[in-house]
Amino acid sequence: MSRVYAGKSSFPCIKDRASVDSIMLDVLVALTPALVMGAFLFGFRVLVLAAISVLSCMGFELLYCKWTKKPVTIRDLSACVTGLLLSMTLPVTAPYWAPVLGGAFAIIVVKQFYGGLGKNFMNPALAGRMLLLSFPGMMTTWVDALDRQAVVGVDAVSTATPMAYLHLGKLPDLTLSQLLLGQHGGAMGEVASFMLLLGGAYLLCRRVISWRIPVCFLGTVAMFSFVFPKGNDPLDWAVCNLFSGGLMLGAIFMATDYTTSPVTPRGQILYGIGCGCLTVVLRSYGSYPDGVGFSILTMNCCVWLLDRVGLPRRFGVRPLTETRSWALGTLRRLGKLRPTIPERREKAVRGTMPGERDLDRIRSWSKNAAAMTAVIVVMAICIGGVNRATGRIIAVRENREQQELLEQVMPAAQVVTETPYMAEDALSILAGYNENELIGYCVEVEVQGFGGVVTMVVGVDVNGEVTGVTVTGHSEHAGIGGQALEQDYLGQYVGLSGTVRDEGRNSVDAISGATDTCRAITAGVNKALYIASRLDAGEVEYMDGQV
Amino acid sequence: MRSIIPQTGPRLAVQREVNTTMLHLIFGGIHLDGRKEGTRRKPLADLDVESEQVILSLSEHGGAACVPVVAVGDIVAQGQPVAKNEQGVLVHASVSGTVQDIGQWPHPRGGTAQAVVIRNDGKHTLWPGCGQEIADWNSLTADQIIDRIRQAGIVGMGGGGYPTANKLETNRGQVDTLIVNAAESEPYVTADHRLLLERSEGVLVGLNLLCKAVGATDGVVAVESNKLNAAEVLERTAKRCGLPGRVCTVPSRYPLGAEKQVVKSVTGREISPDRAAVDEGCVVFNAATAFAVYEAVVKGLPLTHRVVTVTGGALVRPRNLWVPIGTPMNELVKAAGGFKEQPALILAGGPMMGVAQDDLAAPVTKSTNSLVCMLDWELGEKKEETVCIRCGRCVSVCPMHLMPLLVDKELKLGGDVRELRRLHTQDCMGCGCCTYVCPSHIPLVERMEQAQQLVKQADRKQVEVTP
């Protein structure tokens, strides 16, 4: 007998044929249709990018294992899967160093630093992609389908993806079959929704993934977009939301990553629902058009909590027993925090008079208090003194700043005074005069830009034309929206009136890569124009207050 | 839902509608390749050549070992009691012949055990005390039935080995459902299947006798859904003979033949941890036990023979055999045509929970239902254990709702007993589903056993500390 098992050790003696590398191979097979479709739509460059990504991920894992003298683990193909997934989230115009950088970050920092396969808490491919998102120009140059790119040298005509349309609240002009087959702009592997669904079906049949996460994720997104549509047709909106952006890839391949998703069935359902909710929030209210990646990453941080909440019910114990006992325990613990009425303890200590301890306490406390009061007084005097001394200088500087502002915004005016007008959307309305003649109004408005609120001052003359625009406060990234804040761009607004549109007549050339910021500034200018036009018509509130 | 049934009172012999229905959902379990094609169509047969000796183990009943009542050299008849213990458990001679030896002989569970060895004289002389048939078994009282079962030395033939008469007495009046478990979810084994197909009337009569003995109102035969022909045969027999009894189909996933899972599948009730089936008003018996009860009560025959499936890729002719208890395993192999190749592993029981045999001299006991001789290719490669990838398959297949991967992680971190208690390692029944599915080849059943040991040690220390 070649193997003798004595007694009852090492049972069972038959085993399922699955092993880690066979599971990873199944995932690779499931991703292939989408990759091939991407290559058909976007050119051979897709395959080259994918190959570079896979090879670099495997290379970094090999290097790390050799460097830390650990056993080499590239045989389990998990680095291949990471590389392929990372490449599928890139646009075809991405430079070749992008997947290498993303792969290095994903494999070395996100995966290996925490112990390698099975021990990381965040999805490596998604984290790598998010790192690359900090080069936003590179990651947001989308090319239309069937505009096949050469392997060397990218000649991209950028186009708006369906996600961009949805972000603005409009439906993209695509039929269902175009959406499914991927005949639109987008990332290499994310466009072909039908192929991704095929891959997902393959994984479900092979029992590699469980149905819970994809169904709950997609179902939540579908339900929310059906119930709260932006537009007239809820079904169309829901369908478009489901099949655009990285939702299919994220729900079927990224969210179901073993290590970073819950192991308990109930935890998986909660995870899918949580991802769906966050995706909907990000898609509706966030700055980035597609929030799938960020929502998955955020839920990855909470997986340990979901596992704890979703612990399976013990066999034989009635459902909700654990929940009930936990709730009772928490209530009991909170009940211990009942307020108590303080008692005045008048313990007479031998040798002292009643109340003497209080006096002692006040005496010691007063020493500290005196020291602190002294410090505060000294600091107040210093601050007050400095303020007095520099007050004049500060006032002069403020004046000068205002003059500069004025020169930018309303060159024809010499003096600017505050007006008692207050409009709902304007922070302040100033009037510009040139020798007692009203030139126009400078309206300070706030708009929501890409990274936060943008405060700008728009000068509108009495004819309703813009005399100048300047931005006084923003939280845009220097790379993303920075260009839109320069005078080169803002100067385009001078002379426009009425309503400034995004394209066509009465429009401004937007800067590609900063579309959100440009749109925000246009909205601000429109707001200011509207307010200024209403001033004369008397629809603005007149507040008698301090001028 | 449970009702206390009075012990006395007529058994309702109403013609009931027999239905084969799948009932309550069960979480967990794995779809195994049954590997039953080798023997599922082979009818029960006797040994071609009778074995020269039978080895009757005296200590498989749980409780005190039986003491022989015969001596070396005595001539015994088939069915004669040769050993008994104070609780009234009996061991009968399964062949007629001479008592050759009383001593330590191999036991299929490993090691040796006290046994009575009888040399077969081939005459099949029946002991005059047995063989008294009773035609009208319906008129027997519960006490009479239990008495006859005790006299026949019947024990749980599905592996438990607990004396059936004692089980009936302790559960009397406290159950309303009696389940005959013919699920047989282990691969390779077809013993109960063939029993149902060929001896269906016996099984149904046995079911009714057991119901009457314990006072249950509902008798169910639980059959796996891959044995639907057996379910059909049972239905037809029940209609033909006018026997009450219900056939219920359980899903054909391993290990849904375990007691807790069968009870849940048939009645929907979950047995609480640390409790027994009787607390939910159910009691479960093996199909072979039910048939033995029929033989004992109606035919008056003690427990001397049982069905054994002899199968596996190493045998020339896998088959199902009706053998005397105590037949050495090498006789079974001979009856199956011998080895065409040297097997890599020989098991008594199935490949999931069976016991490996390295010595074919061990005999068939009352609870041995199969002998599986597997070759290398049937076992699959032995692979190295790697790191846990948190795939969660073990959680999704555990029929007891446990989390083996967390137990493994806890043990690697040092084995905090409080955490292990929180993970309910005591509920593990050792079915092996988790090890079967683990893609990292981690021996999870061993880890669970280790964890159980740690918790037991800690409990013992606690008991010692608290006076």
Place this chain on the structure above:
Amino acid sequence: MLQVIGLVLIAILAENMVLVRCLGMDWPKRKDMTEDRAWHIGVSITLVMVVTALISWLVNVCILRFFGVEHFRVLAYTLSVLMAVGLLRQLLRLFFPVLYRHLNEDLSQTVYSCAVLGVAFIITLRNYSLPQTLLYALASGVGILGVLVIFTGMQDQASFDNCPKVFRGLPIQLITAGLMALALMGFYGLNVN
């Protein structure tokens, strides 16, 4: 209603004190950071934040703006933090002794937390009304509590000792915090309107 939800979401996700604004990171990064400790620190910071926000809002409106002495703002807000902590300690000691026992040392630690002062300044910068102030302070505190609890829980799941020796201890914890901040990057500029 939507505005309330929006403000809460922004305070917890888009402008999380710890991960996005990088304030208030002076919690113990030692190995004995257990979940209980995380809850204590989080709850005490939340309480102090709410009370400080309230006091500083009142100070701003009633004293600083009224008398036109806005240049004393830093001093006034620092004092309001101290006042808030002192007030809370006394209140807890008198009325909630159990809570006081748990939170005493953490309350004292929050004096050094820049998150508390930061909330006061943000409220002033954005001219929030009183209900908005309280809501924002509460939500910011909850955000800090959430990050602490999640970070502590993650220490159980992902052991931080598997990295190269150079990175063990504080570096890997910072890397983890950075990865969590990367996850929250998508919420920048969240605007619920």
